[in-house]
Amino acid sequence: MKKVMIPLAFLLSAGNIAAQPSDKELFGKKYIKSLLLKTTEWQLKNPKHNPCDWTNGAFYAGVFAAWQTTRSKEIYQAMMETGEKAQWKPHKRWYHADDVTICQLYLDLYRREKKPEMIQPSVDTLKKFIALPYPTKGKVDVIKWWWCDALFMAPPTMVKLGVITGDMTFLKKNDEYYKECYDLLYNKEEHLFARDLNYVIKNDGNDRWEANGKKIFWSRGNGWVMGGLARVLEELPKDYPERPFYEQLFREMAEKILSLQQTDGLWRASLLDPDAYPGGEVSGSGFFCYALAWGINNKLLDRKVYLPAVQKAWAGLVRCVNDEGRVGWVQPIGGDPRRNFNADSWEVYGTGAFLLAGSEVIQL
Numbered sequence: 001m002k003k004v005m006i007p008l009a010f011l012l013s014a015g016n017i018a019a020q021p022s023d024k025e026l027f028g029k030k031y032i033k034s035l036l037l038k039t040t041e042w043q044l045k046n047p048k049h050n051p052c053d054w055t056n057g058a059f060y061a062g063v064f065a066a067w068q069t070t071r072s073k074e075i076y077q078a079m080m081e082t083g084e085k086a087q088w089k090p091h092k093r094w095y096h097a098d099d100v101t102i103c104q105l106y107l108d109l110y111r112r113e114k115k116p117e118m119i120q121p122s123v124d125t126l127k128k129f130i131a132l133p134y135p136t137k138g139k140v141d142v143i144k145w146w147w148c149d150a151l152f153m154a155p156p157t158m159v160k161l162g163v164i165t166g167d168m169t170f171l172k173k174n175d176e177y178y179k180e181c182y183d184l185l186y187n188k189e190e191h192l193f194a195r196d197l198n199y200v201i202k203n204d205g206n207d208r209w210e211a212n213g214k215k216i217f218w219s220r221g222n223g224w225v226m227g228g229l230a231r232v233l234e235e236l237p238k239d240y241p242e243r244p245f246y247e248q249l250f251r252e253m254a255e256k257i258l259s260l261q262q263t264d265g266l267w268r269a270s271l272l273d274p275d276a277y278p279g280g281e282v283s284g285s286g287f288f289c290y291a292l293a294w295g296i297n298n299k300l301l302d303r304k305v306y307l308p309a310v311q312k313a314w315a316g317l318v319r320c321v322n323d324e325g326r327v328g329w330v331q332p333i334g335g336d337p338r339r340n341f342n343a344d345s346w347e348v349y350g351t352g353a354f355l356l357a358g359s360e361v362i363q364l
Helices: 008-012 029-045 054-070 073-085 103-113 120-131 155-165 168-185 219-235 243-259 282-297 303-318 348-361
Strands: none
Touching: 029 054, 029 073, 029 348, 054 073, 054 103, 054 348, 073 103, 103 120, 103 155, 120 155, 120 168, 155 168, 155 219, 168 243, 219 243, 219 282, 219 348, 243 282, 243 303, 282 303, 282 348, 303 348
């Protein structure tokens, strides 16, 4: 492949970045496995937030993928200890998609351990979520999954649970809630999701626009969606009646995301106004790299069309890992595109996205 040219300003501002591999090494299995182990180890030694909240739910999705790739006993032990300390319970809110993200880890581990106590709290919580109305405040939370990030948090959890238990109610309810979010937030012209109703153009005098006059579509929010779609499609039976809906959405978004990749291989915090948001944003870019690579590996995307983009994205992501194994250039917690990050900005979900990406790139 051709060498990826990275803007000098990006390299100068990237801080203590790790020594860069050759193009051949960059996609070598040995190198990728070593990098997955290194970044996982660093993040496990530098914990942040409650282990059961959404940030760590996203992180452990990547950790499990890293374990599948490396079969590290240390990684597996760390995952089991996380679940055991939490007593395999979701986070605090039964009604909020964020708080069941960690259940994806429990469900994946259950498939190996086969211990009912590992999934029963997830079953109980999601049954309650289905049975009871969302405690809305009457503003943007007008449906159960009222923000696009929720499509990474809850759908893979519900689909995994439905497949594991054989209870199709979880799959059918996932379809219902997913399509409510799609109808509310998906822009069928841009093929991107608004973060929430605050960013849907309503022509009521309160609409929000980027500096260049375009609509606001958050990179990480759409990265959550694409990453979640890959994880849903990974689980859904091939003959599931609604599978074509998810496949079509995945392809539509992939085509749009491909067109928005920048020259350094990464995506900016705001997708349609990249010039106003300097520096590639790793959490959004990591999820895009993961989703596109997964699409190639599972023959949903044309390899010839998308492989160069995945190669550029992985090269860009690797440049954001420092010598210690810390994944930088991650936008902090928020609900919209921001500029408040640099080479020293890290978050556990950024590492999770990186691990998911590497675990698919190694299979190309």
